[in-house]
Amino acid sequence: MLLTEMAPPPGAQEVAGLRARTRSARRGALVALSTSIALLATAQVLADRATTREQTLPLAVLSLGVFAAALPTLALTQYVWGARARLLRRRERELYAVARSGRARLLTRPAVAGGWAVTLLLGWTVPRFFREASLHTFADALTWGAEALSVISVGAGVSFLLWWALDAVGILARALRSGGSPGDPWDPGHGARPREGAALWTGTAVAVAGLVGARAHLWEPTTSVLYVLLAVALVLGVVTDE
Template identity: 80%
Template sequence: MLLTEMAPPPGAQEMAGLRARARAARRGALVALTASIALLTTVQLLADRAATREQTLPLAVLSLALFVAALPAMALTQYAWGARARRVRRRERELYASTRSGRARPLTRLAVAACWAVTLLLGWTVPRLFRAAARYSFADALSWAGEAMSVISVSAGVLFLLWWARDVVGMLARALRSGGSPGDPWDPGAGPRRKEGAALWTGAAVAVAALLGARAHLWEPATGVIYALLTAALVCGVVTDE
């Protein structure tokens, strides 16, 4: 029988579809995360540079709206990513008695948790923008809500660290039991990865980091540079298919 006429490995087509859907969910989660932080940071930078209270107010409102929209968008997309990734791992264990993914998962989860912390920190600065716009009563109400959210966030952070540590210990134990054995030869793998995707995500991360540096007053870019960084972050995240 010719190689082109041979049947695909057991479960290969199903695994390819599951992995493709997991990659699509990961991309959606990363786009939501990148766009949320980049947009929120940019609007707050512009609000800080507003010359009058009248100019600050619409930017403060926009900053609040972005923060309120970012939280469910990040949560839903990351939930979809996690659900599809778990389905991939479960099917890998059923078909091949092992999972290909896992070594980078602890670092990925820490990075995502750090991005959540950055987003929350940006959200907690929104009341200050309303004070700058002379909306003191509303700023006080937002400050009270922020204090309540900070308690919940710290509790969630502690629970995350405990869960993350337990998961890492479990992964290490499974790795020691497996003895570093190679994967199943029937497993077709995740497929080739495009180098352009990694380069674009790196560009988006650099642009977001530069915006956060400006928000932290580590440097003072011109307004045109801020818009350029925002555009770079959004374009690099949207056009990549990895």
């Protein structure tokens, strides 16, 4: 009997479903992160290039709105991703006695933390645009809020580094003791999913990096190029892993 004609072992279909849900949550979290950074960077580059306060004000409001929406969205999507990943690892341990090694987390977690850092840095510059739009009182209030958020962010960053270091030690120790989850033939796994997904994520990352570079004045693209990069970041982010 062919392997694909055999009945899956108990729990195999459940684990395959949990893996699919975890991949979906990961994709949603990364799309939210890349979209937030791309929109913030584009709005701020355009605000930098505005010549009058009437042109600056709507872009400042857009930057503030994107930043205010980004923080809870990133927190929620990444919480769902983490919760589903923990549920998957717990179920794998119950069925296979071991979970997947998790070595990819050693890179993905710092990368996501770096995305948070870029988002916060962009958000902390929002008050300056309101000041340039001559809304000084509102800009002062935003500055106070940004300073308070920066203190919280530094504390969260230090806590993350300690937690990541401890988790990295645990992952490496488990990798030395075991080869990781044996997997199962009923889970399509990486081989059955479109390999174009990696190329699309790479394109998204390059477009977002280009927008951030423009915001940091590392290069000076034309406005049309900015819009092209923004469109690439949004479109490729949406179609990844489809």
